[in-house]
Amino acid sequence: MLLAVLDRTTVESHEPEAFRTFLLRVLRYLFASGQHQVGVTVGRTVHRGWTAALGANHPDTLAAADRLGASLSGLGKFEGARELLEDALARSRQVLGPGHPLSVALAGTLSGSLIELAEHDLARALDEDTLRVSRQVLGADHPDTLAFAARLASHEELIRRGAGTTPGAIARFRQLRKDLDAMVAAAENSAVVRVADERASDLAGRAKDHTQPDDLRMPAARELAELTGHEAEGARLLIGFALNRAFVAHQRLDAAAALAELDGFRAGGAGLLIHLADDTSFEEVYRVYAAAALAGVDGYTDVGAELLTRLATDRTVDEVTREYAASDLAKVKGYEAEGTTLLISFATDTALESTTRLYAAGSVARVDGYADVGAELLTRLATDTTFGRRVGAAAKLRVVGFREESARLLLQLATDTTFGARARVDAAGFLCLCDETERRNEGEGVRILQDFSRDPAFPERSYATRELTYVLTRRARTG
DSSP states (O other): OHHHHHHHHGGGGGOSHHHHHHHHHHHHHHHHTTOHHHHHHHHHHHHHHHHHHTOTTSHHHHHHHHHHHHHHHHTTOHHHHHHHHHHHHHHHHHHTOTTSHHHHHHHHHHHHHHHHTTOHHHHHHHHHHHHHHHHHHTOTTOHHHHHHHHHHHHHHHHHHHGGGSOHHHHHHHHHHHHHHHHHHHHHHHGGGOOOOSHHHHHHHHHHHOTTSOHHHHHHHHHHHHTSTTOHHHHHHHHHHHHHOTTSOHHHHHHHHHHHHTSTTOHHHHHHHHHHHHHOTTSOHHHHHHHHHHHHTSTTOHHHHHHHHHHHHHOTTSOHHHHHHHHHHHHTSTTOHHHHHHHHHHHHTOTTSOHHHHHHHHHHHHHSTTOHHHHHHHHHHHHTOTTOTTHHHHHHHHHHTTOHHHHHHHHHHHHTOTTSOHHHHHHHHHHHTOOOGGGHHHHHHHHHHHHHHHHOTTOTTHHHHHHHHHHHHHHHHHHO
16 A cells, blocks of 8 residues: 555655655664565665655655665665665765764664674774764763664674674574664654653653662663553663663663563663673673573573673683672573583682682582582582681581581581681581471580580680570570
């Protein structure tokens, strides 16, 4: 029907102005909905007619070129899209300026075609230049700048990986970029939608109020994104929070994770999580949290697991953070063996700190099917005279369900006169931590602490007395 109307009106499709606006929205919808062949057919008719009637430099003609280029890319006609978009971008920058929203949009569409053509260096340079200009002209907090920066997260990841990535991973990142393009299109369309209801207006006000604490602004943006009709506005705010380096790490992470949970914005949230997990300036432990959150997003488990593996094996990353990454990898369905293998290597690596090795062994014991392996590692650490956290290893056995073995080792350590005095007190104290079925263990621990506190020659007599007082007080309170 639309094509028939255009065929009859030919160049008259440029009048009135409201009809041009309508056609541009149709072209945007055709692209976002994946109807690329129809988009190319309509787009060519519109672009040809408007070029003749309005001129090649008219903003609406340039906008039609942007939509036509996107649909051509959607059909895999990347060379044709590149030629069209390079010409349109040059015209837009000359007529409207490099910081105009249309110039920014054209640069983003062209970048996508360059990526598909493996022109990674050109795409990176174009992306960086466009984002720089957008920040200068529109401002760092402008919605178009934030939305474009979110798209860059997936662009830069694909560019960085290049030919070194498996075909499957490349396909996933290409789909991610397309999904992000659709998300940005939806966000741009939302600019014409006014906040009508009082609740949405209140949430938007709180989320945008820079005088409000950051930990109140982010939840307001998330709630706004969950309101029907206001999803794009809330999503834009979440994008801004996730990319804002002035926000503390956990708030940026929460914003990205919140976006990934929203229907229609999953790809955008995933792109932001990838960006945070790969950002070496981001706090290391939160990079792990970002990768773990990504592994929990439908369709991105493999990407999240890959990022966790990279963090766990990167020796430039703090060893405690590496253990966290391996532990989280072992929790990802399908990657339990890979994560556990890394944890075992950490637990047995004598070059690592004792605390790291202890946590790694404990994490192994919590992986389904590896409890016995973890218990064996903890027992080995508890009996290793060179290990600095022997009491901790023995106590950890109880936490992971091996109570009898834990009690046996703690009693052995508490009564070992060659062992450090303070560590012996700690072992006796842990021996007192039991449930109703282990009163015998508590009795042994209390007896040992009493002996320590009564022995004037015991080096840590006062420490033992404090520990005994704590145990007896706890017993009185719990009955």
